Amino acid sequence: MLIRKVRRYLIGHWRGEQGLAWSFWINLVLIRVLLLLLQDWLRPGKGQDFHDMQGFVLLLALLFHGVLFVWQAVGVIRAAELYGRTTGYMAPVWGTQMVLVLAVFWVMTYAFDAWHMTRPAPDNLGRQYAVEAERAEKYSIEPTADGQSLTLSGSLELGIANHLKQQLDAYPDVKQIILASTGGNIYQARGLSNTIRQNGLNTLVVSECSSACTTVFIGGIKRQLSSGGRLGFHQYRIEADYAVLNADPLREQDRDRAIFLQAGVAAWFLDRMFNSPSSDMWYPELPELMEAHVVTDVAP
Incomplete structure (x- = not known):
């Protein structure tokens, strides 16, 4: 019915x-x-x-x-x-x-x-972990044998600033950051520089520290350069083959100029530093770096 x-x-x-x-x-x-x-x-x-x-x-x-x-x-x-x-x-x-x-x-x-x-849900968390692992492979932050220093080497990738904080928590006796990097993400560089300055740490370069790495270096209370080390500077540029929204190299230069000035670096040095072609690298000699107060001491 x-x-x-x-x-x-x-x-x-x-x-x-x-x-x-x-x-x-x-x-x-x-x-x-x-x-x-x-x-x-x-x-x-x-x-x-x-x-x-x-x-x-x-x-x-x-x-x-x-x-x-x-x-x-x-x-x-x-x-x-x-x-x-x-x-x-x-x-x-x-x-x-x-x-x-x-x-x-x-x-x-x-x-x-x-x-x-019915489509398989994307593994966003797994993809995020994979990306983070890929970035982490491009740099390292390891303690020296005496536990007094951390050696930061490689590219300044996203996440490296937080990694430094974690390493400082794990090694509370660290007094110095040894830098060996040809640059990377300027925002991460500023984060590293702030962490170094806030923790009262010194910075040391024994090989090369160039581009954004110099912003990290300038965060040191005492900034040392060994006889075989060098610091490289150039105008800022965007290393991307696509338009990056809200990215202005000149504005970023002005922000880092203020950081360098706060660290006591001479204005004449900064003028030359930010006038160096972005396609080239300027490696000042040690006396010039000392005179401009970029380097405060020569490493023994």
Whole structure:
């Protein structure tokens, strides 16, 4: 008996026999809204997916966003046509047609969303760890044998400033940072410089410290250069083959100029430092570095 009533109801709507108001508001709008709310409620959580249930989910999407929607739309269209023929009033008919056009796009969006739920969720956390590991391979911060110094070498990559803080916590007897780097991220360089200055640490260069590394060096309370070490300076530049939003090399130079001035570096040195071509590197001699107060002491 129930099956017969359901079958009669479905056929009645399909033929447009249930009236425009009922067909539109109940069979189309109400049922469709309930289905879309149900889909939103069943959406997988962040980092989860229905990939293992792909066949079942796509079958439901085909049923509810395909077969069922065709039944809803056809019934409403036929009910609207019947309404227009019997009343001669076409405004509701045209309005119904416009709503159906919008409903098609709405249903297509949810159908695509259902398909997207079956795609494997990206392992964002794993990808983040992989990127961080890749960056960490480009530098090292290791203690010396006596535990009095940390040797920072390699590229100044994202995360290196936090790594230095962790190493300082692990080795509280450190008094000096030995630098060996040809530069990298200027923002990380400033973070390293601030950490060195706030902890009252000295800096030492025994090989080369150039580009952004010099900003790290200038954070030292006592700044030493060994006989085989050198410091390299140049104008700032953006090393990217694409447009970097809100990046202004001149503005960044001015910020670091203030850091160098605060450390007591002579203004004439900074003028020459930031006038050196970005494509070249200026390596001042030790007497010039001492006179400008970039280097405060010669390493023994």
